[in-house]
Amino acid sequence: MSEEAHAFVPGHVTGFFTVDWDDDPTKAGSRGGGLALSDGVRVTVERAEETTIALDGTDIEMDAVDRVLDALRAKARVSAETDLPLGAGFGVSGGMALGTALAANAAFDRGLSYNELVTIAHGAEVQAGTGLGDVVAQARGGIPLRLEPGGPQYNYVDAVPARTRVEYHSLGELSTAEVIDGETEALTAAGERAISQVVREPTLSTFMRASRQFAREADLLTPELTQVIGEVADAGGDPSMAMLGETVFTLGTGLTDAGYDAAVCEVYPPGGTVEDGG
Amino acid sequence: MSEEAHAFVPGHVTGFFTVDWDDDPTKAGSRGGGLALSDGVRVTVERAEETTIALDGTDIEMDAVDRVLDALRAKARVSAETDLPLGAGFGVSGGMALGTALAANAAFDRGLSYNELVTIAHGAEVQAGTGLGDVVAQARGGIPLRLEPGGPQYNYVDAVPARTRVEYHSLGELSTAEVIDGETEALTAAGERAISQVVREPTLSTFMRASRQFAREADLLTPELTQVIGEVADAGGDPSMAMLGETVFTLGTGLTDAGYDAAVCEVYPPGGTVEDGG
Numbered sequence: 348m349s350e351e352a353h354a355f356v357p358g359h360v361t362g363f364f365t366v367d368w369d370d371d372p373t374k375a376g377s378r379g380g381g382l383a384l385s386d387g388v389r390v391t392v393e394r395a396e397e398t399t400i401a402l403d404g405t406d407i408e409m410d411a412v413d414r415v416l417d418a419l420r421a422k423a424r425v426s427a428e429t430d431l432p433l434g435a436g437f438g439v440s441g442g443m444a445l446g447t448a449l450a451a452n453a454a455f456d457r458g459l460s461y462n463e464l465v466t467i468a469h470g471a472e473v474q475a476g477t478g479l480g481d482v483v484a485q486a487r488g489g490i491p492l493r494l495e496p497g498g499p500q501y502n503y504v505d506a507v508p509a510r511t512r513v514e515y516h517s518l519g520e521l522s523t524a525e526v527i528d529g530e531t532e533a534l535t536a537a538g539e540r541a542i543s544q545v546v547r548e549p550t551l552s553t554f555m556r557a558s559r560q561f562a563r564e565a566d567l568l569t570p571e572l573t574q575v576i577g578e579v580a581d582a583g584g585d586p587s588m589a590m591l592g593e594t595v596f597t598l599g600t601g602l603t604d605a606g607y608d609a610a611v612c613e614v615y616p617p618g619g620t621v622e623d624g625g
Numbered sequence: 626m627s628e629e630a631h632a633f634v635p636g637h638v639t640g641f642f643t644v645d646w647d648d649d650p651t652k653a654g655s656r657g658g659g660l661a662l663s664d665g666v667r668v669t670v671e672r673a674e675e676t677t678i679a680l681d682g683t684d685i686e687m688d689a690v691d692r693v694l695d696a697l698r699a700k701a702r703v704s705a706e707t708d709l710p711l712g713a714g715f716g717v718s719g720g721m722a723l724g725t726a727l728a729a730n731a732a733f734d735r736g737l738s739y740n741e742l743v744t745i746a747h748g749a750e751v752q753a754g755t756g757l758g759d760v761v762a763q764a765r766g767g768i769p770l771r772l773e774p775g776g777p778q779y780n781y782v783d784a785v786p787a788r789t790r791v792e793y794h795s796l797g798e799l800s801t802a803e804v805i806d807g808e809t810e811a812l813t814a815a816g817e818r819a820i821s822q823v824v825r826e827p828t829l830s831t832f833m834r835a836s837r838q839f840a841r842e843a844d845l846l847t848p849e850l851t852q853v854i855g856e857v858a859d860a861g862g863d864p865s866m867a868m869l870g871e872t873v874f875t876l877g878t879g880l881t882d883a884g885y886d887a888a889v890c891e892v893y894p895p896g897g898t899v900e901d902g903g
Contacts, residue, residue, distance in 0.1 A: 449786055460770070460827040461784035488895060492738070505777070506739035508727055508899050549738040617766060617894035621786050 356619035362558030390446030434520035436592025441481030630731035634897035640836030668724030712798035714870025719759030
């Protein structure tokens with residue numbers, strides 16, 4: 348029995364989404380589309396007397412991770428590292444939940460399947476209120492289109508068959524919980540329109556256009572975001588807003604061309620993976 | 626509109642499988658388990674006046690690839706390269722079918738989704754009689770467990786959450802068509818027992834044990850295969866037979882430890898991917 352195991356989970360920027368509540372957290376979730384990113388979360392799980400969680404060297408509390416460890420009957424030191432900004436719409440909490448599930452399964456020899464671990468991480472995120480669709484998208488990799496909500500036993504996930512360079516620039520945080528706990532009918536209707544558009548033509552340019560339209564229709568743009576998106580579009584780029592953070596992302600060199608010192612990564616084809624045998 | 630596009634599809638060794646016929650080729654297929662490999666097939670699709678297909682520089686005929694191009698209303702020069710041996714149980718034909726679908730969709734701007742392209746490639750393989758489950762497994766990556774047969778709209782795919790080094794040694798070819806067109810009831814029953822075992826404990830060691838047991842029960846081992854598998858097991862390794870080829874594969878350094886000059890690769894987490902934007 349190994350004492351320690353490692354996992355890597357891609358970051359995930361959501362372009363558009365719906366809110367689909369259900370009493371069963373493995374059926375609840377969201378539909379939508381996003382980009383899995385080569386910038387992600389690396390998680391180490393080490394057996395311990397008491398559970399502690401650290402992110403980039405600082406001890407933190409993270410309900411979703413606690414719930415994952417409880418489900419796996421595991422007490423562990425969870426240490427995560429990421430280059431992604433926090434609370435800015437990159438699925439860091441989803442990445443920590445899924446990475447913890449994958450690594451704890453290996454470190455504690457729990458013998459669960461990939462989909463079982465995704466289900467645990469997805470349910471933990473939903474119950475913690477920190478995300479609805481990131482875990483499922485981060486388990487798929489690529490450019491996932493979540494066409495039915497919930498964990499792997501209930502959902503249906505397709506993808507845009509493409510790869511691309513991605514740039515992002517973060518202005519600040521937005522609370523996922525505040526948005527998804529509020530009035531979400533108009534947001535879900537806008538999300539459904541965006542999904543229909545991308546299902547009709549699953550290409551990168553349609554994806555970005557649907558994302559921009561969703562951000563406007565769901566009324567989530569701050570004045571600062573609107574300004575950056577305008578500047579990138581004026582420079583010939585294809586920008587939108589990461590759901591949910593005060594973050595602009597763009598394909599290719601859109602932010603750089605507009606003069607921003609943007610972070611650069613790319614679409615990451617695989618989903619989250621444990622890095623050890625099992 | 627790009628004139629040329631590229632895709633990479635991992636190889637796939639099947640450890641155990643069932644045969645599940647259906648009149649609808651998108652519902653037909655197989656259940657089973659295998660390893661997606663970092664050794665795979667790189668496919669280039671280039672618009673052309675007439676369709677031609679080349680593998681490693683030699684012009685060949687490949688029904689599954691023709692069918693994929695027909696479905697996409699495309700005439701193209703398809704050039705594939707692979708380090709994998711042919712007809713030896715590595716899913717080269719499935720890789721060419723899926724790689725052609727992904728690259729042709731990009732080169733001809735067909736605007737289809739990932740699952741639509743997998744469905745086309747899967748149906749083409751089934752109708753060509755060259756494979757039943759490779760395409761679906763090669764679209765998943767990792768260590769796929771195909772729990773329901775058919776293309777993405779009908780199947781259910783889980784996975785063993787692990788990574789590992791893989792070695793293989795090929796002694797010769799076996800005809801997939803001959804086996805799957807023959808009497809498959811006993812084979813399917815053995816495949817179902819193997820699947821149950823791995824679903825109960827989705828780990829690498831259970832996967833290899835179930836694969837060995839399937840090879841014996843389905844009566845597919847040649848005397849040469851039995852000998853190599855015995856030597857690797859005697860040297861402390863964990864070997865089995867690739868379905869369907871006269872090929873031994875093993876985790877870690879099993880074949881090397883037994884004195885074979887084996888090919889070395891590793892489990893490849895992503896599924897087949899187009900390498901261009903779209």
